[in-house]
Amino acid sequence: MGIYRYILFFFIIASNNIEARPISYSGGSTLMMFSDNVKDSIYYHFSPTYKYSIGIESVKDNYLNNDYSLLRATYLINRKNTQYSQRNLYINAGLSINDTSNNFYGIHGDWETRRWFVGFGFKKLNNKIIDYDQKHLQLGVAPYLGEYGDLHTWLMIKTKKNSLNDDWYTYPVLKFFKGNVLIEFGYNDETEWDAHFMYRF
Numbered sequence: 107m108g109i110y111r112y113i114l115f116f117f118i119i120a121s122n123n124i125e126a127r128p129i130s131y132s133g134g135s136t137l138m139m140f141s142d143n144v145k146d147s148i149y150y151h152f153s154p155t156y157k158y159s160i161g162i163e164s165v166k167d168n169y170l171n172n173d174y175s176l177l178r179a180t181y182l183i184n185r186k187n188t189q190y191s192q193r194n195l196y197i198n199a200g201l202s203i204n205d206t207s208n209n210f211y212g213i214h215g216d217w218e219t220r221r222w223f224v225g226f227g228f229k230k231l232n233n234k235i236i237d238y239d240q241k242h243l244q245l246g247v248a249p250y251l252g253e254y255g256d257l258h259t260w261l262m263i264k265t266k267k268n269s270l271n272d273d274w275y276t277y278p279v280l281k282f283f284k285g286n287v288l289i290e291f292g293y294n295d296e297t298e299w300d301a302h303f304m305y306r307f
Contacts (some may be wrong), residue, residue, distance in 0.1 A: 129159045129182055129196070134307040136161075142300045144169050144240075144268065149178065154258055155235060157182045163200065170235055174208055176200035193217045198229075208233040220251050223260060243265035246281065257284040264300070 130136045130153040138149040145168055151161025163176045180198040195215040202208035212229030223246035230239045246262035260281040267274045279292035279300070291301040 127155050129156060129180055130306055132156050137305045137307070140301070143297045144270075151178065151180070162203075170233070174205070175203045176208075176210075177203060191217060191219045202233075205234070221248050222246070223248075223262070236270075237268040238269045240266065240268040244279065246279075255285070257282060261288075262292070266297070266300075 109238050117129045126279070130151070132153060135150065135152050136159070138151075140147045140149070145163045145165055147163050149161060149163040149287040151159040153159040158179065158181045160177075160179050162175055163178050164173075165176060176195045177242055178198065178200040180196055182194065184193070184195040186193040193215070194217075195213070197211070197213050199211040200209060210229055210231040212227065214227035214229075216223065216225035218224070223244070225244040225246075226242065228239065228241045231237065242264060243266075246260040248258065248260055250259070252258045260279075262281060263276065263281040264273055264279045265276040273296075275294050275297045277292045277294035277297070277300070279290060281288070283289070286306045288302070288304040291299065292304075293299055
């Protein structure tokens with residue numbers, strides 16, 4: 107599934123209170139789509155409480171040239187809110203429906219104010235063919251401070267590495283969110299498109 111289908115889908119359903127969180131509010135659902143040089147995926151999850159989410163992800167693995175589905179779970183280890191900032195730390199894991207040797211586990215977190223953003227992630231992926239890990243660091247700034255309900259924009263730099271090629275790649279990323287919709291995308295000649303789209307119900 108290509109990036110242009112993702113963009114079209116989210117512009118069609120764009121409506122209006124999202125934060126870039128892998129867990130929704132209690133009783134909420136989220137649809138996410140990811141696309142980069144390693145995989146394309148669609149991920150739906152439901153959050154029984156604000157502490158965790160459970161869901162299913164359909165993956166097209168571009169590196170190993172196969173398709174599979176994962177049962178996934180994410181748990182909020184820690185959240186700290188202050189008057190000016192929020193900090194989050196999550197763990198997550200996934201297990202293939204068809205083959206338990208195909209699985210992953212990871213940790214990721216973020217800290218942000220209305221102006222600044224710092225995020226990181228680490229994921230270990232296992233399957234019958236090859237095991238590898240992915241890591242990333244992301245820094246961002248909001249060029250303007252929007253009010254509730256406005257279109258919010260972030261200018262970011264992302265650097266990521268996976269052990270398949272053992273190189274770091276750094277590139278600019280744009281993130282926009284308004285209401286229930288978030289769109290984030292970056293591009294690098296080596297890694298091609300890196301896109302993330304989210305719609306919260």
